[in-house]
Structure formats: structure tokens, C-alpha cells
Amino acid sequence: xxxxxxxxxxxxxxxxxxxxxxxxxxxxxxxxxxxxxxxxxxxxxxxxxxxxxxxxxxxxxxxxxxxxxxxxxxxxxxxxxxxxxxxxxxxxxxxxxxxxxxxxxxxxxxxxxxxxxxxxxxxxxxxxxxxxxxxxxxxxxxxxxxxxxxxxxxxxxxxxxxxxxxxxxxxxxxxxxxxxxxxxxxxxxxxxxxxxxxxxxxxxxxxxxxxxxxxxxxxxxxxxxxxxxxxx
Amino acid sequence: xxxxxxxxxxxxxxxxxxxxxxxxxxxxxxxxxxxxxxxxxxxxxxxxxxxxxxxxxxxxxxxxxxxxxxxxxxxxxxxxxxxxxxxxxxxxxxxxxxxxxxxxxxxxxxxxxxxxxxxxxxxxxxxxxxxxxxxxxxxxxxxxxxxxxxxxxxxxxxxxxxxxxxxxxxxxxxxxxxxxxxxxxxxxxxxxxxxxxxxxxxxxxxxxxxxxxxxxxxxxxxxxxxxxxxxx
Numbered sequence: 001x002x003x004x005x006x007x008x009x010x011x012x013x014x015x016x017x018x019x020x021x022x023x024x025x026x027x028x029x030x031x032x033x034x035x036x037x038x039x040x041x042x043x044x045x046x047x048x049x050x051x052x053x054x055x056x057x058x059x060x061x062x063x064x065x066x067x068x069x070x071x072x073x074x075x076x077x078x079x080x081x082x083x084x085x086x087x088x089x090x091x092x093x094x095x096x097x098x099x100x101x102x103x104x105x106x107x108x109x110x111x112x113x114x115x116x117x118x119x120x121x122x123x124x125x126x127x128x129x130x131x132x133x134x135x136x137x138x139x140x141x142x143x144x145x146x147x148x149x150x151x152x153x154x155x156x157x158x159x160x161x162x163x164x165x166x167x168x169x170x171x172x173x174x175x176x177x178x179x180x181x182x183x184x185x186x187x188x189x190x191x192x193x194x195x196x197x198x199x200x201x202x203x204x205x206x207x208x209x210x211x212x213x214x215x216x217x218x219x220x221x222x223x224x225x226x227x228x229x230x231x232x
Numbered sequence: 233x234x235x236x237x238x239x240x241x242x243x244x245x246x247x248x249x250x251x252x253x254x255x256x257x258x259x260x261x262x263x264x265x266x267x268x269x270x271x272x273x274x275x276x277x278x279x280x281x282x283x284x285x286x287x288x289x290x291x292x293x294x295x296x297x298x299x300x301x302x303x304x305x306x307x308x309x310x311x312x313x314x315x316x317x318x319x320x321x322x323x324x325x326x327x328x329x330x331x332x333x334x335x336x337x338x339x340x341x342x343x344x345x346x347x348x349x350x351x352x353x354x355x356x357x358x359x360x361x362x363x364x365x366x367x368x369x370x371x372x373x374x375x376x377x378x379x380x381x382x383x384x385x386x387x388x389x390x391x392x393x394x395x396x397x398x399x400x401x402x403x404x405x406x407x408x409x410x411x412x413x414x415x416x417x418x419x420x421x422x423x424x425x426x427x428x429x430x431x432x433x434x435x436x437x438x439x440x441x442x443x444x445x446x447x448x449x450x451x452x453x454x455x456x457x458x459x460x461x462x463x464x
Contacts, residue, residue, distance in 0.1 A: 032280075032283075032284070032287075035287065036271075036274070036275070039268075039271035039274075042268070042271075043268070047312070048264075048312040048315055048316060049312045051264075052264070052301070052312070055264075055267065055294065059291065059294050059295075059298075062287065062291050063291075066291075069284070080279070080280040080281045080284070083280055084280060
């Protein structure tokens with residue numbers, strides 16, 4: 001019996017249920033859109049080995065997508081209809097962060113992979129057992145983006161000016177991600193309540209807890225940028 | 233112990249070994265190039281559900297690629313160097329069969345998937361036990377292209393003129409595939425010997441046996457086209 005089938009369980013609360021469905025749809029669309037971005041990046045790969053490394057990342061995100069989509073189906077939802085409502089969010093983000101070359105694409109993949117993992121980790125604690133397990137399982141399969149670290153460090157070693165340009169690009173990526181996240185928070189009460197663990201608290205969520213979550217994610221991003229030799 | 237480690241086994245013959253390495257490289261590059269073509273196709277998908285169906289095909293071809301590549305590694309080969317030598321073959325094929333719209337892309341994916349399965353089936357009997365098992369395992373995972381049948385039949389029902397155009401396109405795809413295959417036969421003796429089962433026969437392969445294989449594959453193609461409601 002999964003969490004949604006337990007009488008008196010968290011899914012008896014229609015707001016929690018609606019919030020989890022929105023969350024799974026958001027994560028699904030995010031994974032699918034990561035796959036598409038990586039597919040595009042891999043077209044510009046300088047050699048077969050690197051192309052395959054990028055497609056290996058894409059395959060990992062794809063398996064996350066499949067798990068999340070299948071959970072939406074288990075919950076009796078049409079996954080594509082649920083995902084459709086997040087199309088604009090991701091179109092806005094990708095439209096404003098179109099990589100202008102191979103290195104920018106690599107950095108975007110790396111930053112995106114890291115932000116997703118941080119976000120999954122942040123929200124896991126607040127979810128029912130089955131949704132939490134799903135989120136933690138999908139998150140645990142990251143790590144395929146590690147080859148980016150070498151590639152970026154090599155590019156900086158070859159031309160130190162690259163560091164300044166990529167640092168700027170990293171700030172733009174983070175800024176756009178936060179800006180889209182804030183729009184989602186503003187537009188989606190039930191989703192936000194689930195994400196900050198306020199679904200079962202009277203009075204709902206407070207904006208300060210969201211602000212603290214964004215701060216923690218920004219700090220983790222800065223540490224990742226530092227591993228690449230880049231200022232955040 | 234795998235076939236290549238058996239003393240006195242088929243891999244003791246340097247021609248057989250070289251032929252199998254070329255075969256695995258050819259199949260790997262073919263699968264990777266199918267993934268890339270499907271990735272491109274999925275960009276034009278009319279809706280999320282169809283996009284995901286195309287990406288599901290791509291994920292299946294990707295898993296074939298990974299198995300074939302890993303076998304090259306097991307054999308002590310650099311898979312990317314081995315694959316590199318087939319770049320021109322696939323670039324020529326894809327350069328001459330660029331789909332001009334969504335339906336042509338779908339048909340190309342369907343035809344390519346079917347031809348690959350036919351080819352795998354043709355050659356399986358002539359391979360050592362491990363290579364045969366690998367080839368049969370990757371082949372058994374096809375079937376994700378079945379949704380193409382519905383899509384093409386619907387498009388023809390909506391506009392019967394589509395059938396003529398797609399039939400022509402199917403003939404062009406098959407013609408180009410055979411033309412590239414004939415070039416591979418002309419250029420690659422050890423590969424061809426393995427593929428037609430002549431690696432262990434004195435006197436090598438005869439062109440007639442290759443002709444018969446191409447004829448059987450062409451007949452299977454015609455049957456697939458008929459299922460779509462198209463003349464071959």
C-alpha cells in the first residue's frame with residue numbers, strides 16, 4: 001500500500017495531494033527539459049567520448065523523468081496534462097539562458113544538475129514516505145556531471161580569461177533560476193506549502209522559510225562554482 | 233570466461249577478432265547516431281506525449297549503445313577510436329536522408345529501427361556465443377517504434393496524398409541504406425566475412441550470399457511499409 005492509498009494518510013488532505021501532484025509535474029518537466037538541453041549540447045561536443053559523456057547525463061535525467069512520470073500515473077493523473085502547466089516556467093528559464101557556446105552549455109548542465117539535487121534534498125524531509133523515497137532515489141543517481149569539472153578547469157588553464165566569462169554566466173544562471181522559482185512560489189500555493197513543509201501546519205508557509213531555503217541553495221551553488229575555479 | 237578468453241576459441245583467429253570489433257563499432261555508432269536522430273526528431277513533436285514516446289525510443293537505442301560500447305571495452309578496445317572509423321558512413325547516410333518534416337522523421341525512425349533488427353537477426357547465427365547473446369539482447373528490446381504505425385496511418389487517413397509522398401521517402405531511405413551497406417562491404421573484408429558467416433570458411437565470402445541477405449532485408453522492409461499502409 002503506497003502513501004496515497006493509506007486511509008487517514010497525508011493524501012486524504014486534498015491540498016497535500018494537489019501539492020504533491022504539482023511537485024511531481026514540476027520535477028518531471030524539469031528532468032525532461034534537462035534531457036532536451038543536454039541533447040542539444042551533445043551536438044556541439046568536440047569528440048565522441050565527450051558526446052557520450054553528455055548523453056550519459058541525459059540518460060540519467062531521463063530515468064529520473066520516467067520514475068516521476070510513472071508515479072503521477074500511479075496517482076491516477078495524466079502526467080502530460082500535469083506537466084503542461086509548467087511549460088512556460090521552463091521555456092522562460094531556457095529562453096533567458098541559451099548557452100552561446102560549448103563551455104556555457106557544460107556549465108549550465110553542471111549548475112542545473114547541482115541545483116536539482118540541492119532542491120530535492122531540501123524538500124525530501126517534508127514529503128510522505130513514498131514521495132520522499134522517489135525523490136531520494138532519483139537524486140542519488142547524479143554524479144555524471146563530474147566530468148564537467150575537468151573540462152572547465154582545463155579550459156581555464158588554457159585561457160584564464162574564460163574564468164571571468166563563465167563566472168558571469170554562472171551568476172546569470174543562478175539569478176534566472178531563482179527568479180523563475182520565485183514566480184512559481186507566487187503562483188502556486190499548494191505546491192509551495194508542500195515544498196516548505198507547511199502542508200500540515202496551521203497558517204501555511206511563511207515567506208521567510210522560503211527565503212532561507214533559497215539562501216542555502218545559493219550557498220551550495222557558490223561552493224560548486226568554487227570547485228570549478230569560478231567566483232559565484 | 234567469455235568467448236574472447238577461451239584458448240583455441242574463435243577470437244584466436246585475428247581476422248575474426250578484428251571483424252567482430254569492426255562489427256561492434258559499426259553497431260555502436262549506428263545506435264548512437266539513431267539516438268541523435270531521435271533527439272532531433274523529438275524537438276518537432278506536436279505534444280508532450282509524442283515527445284516522450286520518441287525519447288523512449290531514444291532511451292532504448294541508448295541502452296543498446298551502452299551494451300555494445302561496454303563489450304568493446306571488455307575486448308580491450310578504445311570504443312571511441314573504433315567507432316570513429318564509421319563516422320563517414322553514417323554522416324553520408326544521414327546527410328542524404330534529412331527528414332523534411334515530422335512524418336518523414338517518424339518514418340525514418342521506424343524504418344531504421346526495423347532494418348537494424350533485421351540485420352541483427354541475420355548476423356546473429358554466425359557469431360560466437362557472447363557476441364551473439366549481446367546482439368540478440370539488444371535486438372529484443374525493440375518495439376518502442378510501434379506508436380509510429382498509428383501516427384502514420386492517422387496522417388494518411390486525414391490526407392491520402394501523404395501515402396504517396398511517404399512511400400517515395402521509404403524507398404529513398406532503403407536505397408540509401410543499401411548503398412551505404414554496399415560501400416561498407418566493399419571497404420571492409422574482415423567485417424563482411426563475419427557478417428555473412430564466412431570467417432571460418434576457406435575461400436572467404438561470396439558476393440551472392442551478401443546479395444541474398446540484402447534481398448531478405450528488403451523484403452522485410454516491404455512488409456513493414458505495408459503495415460503502415462505504404463507501397464515499398
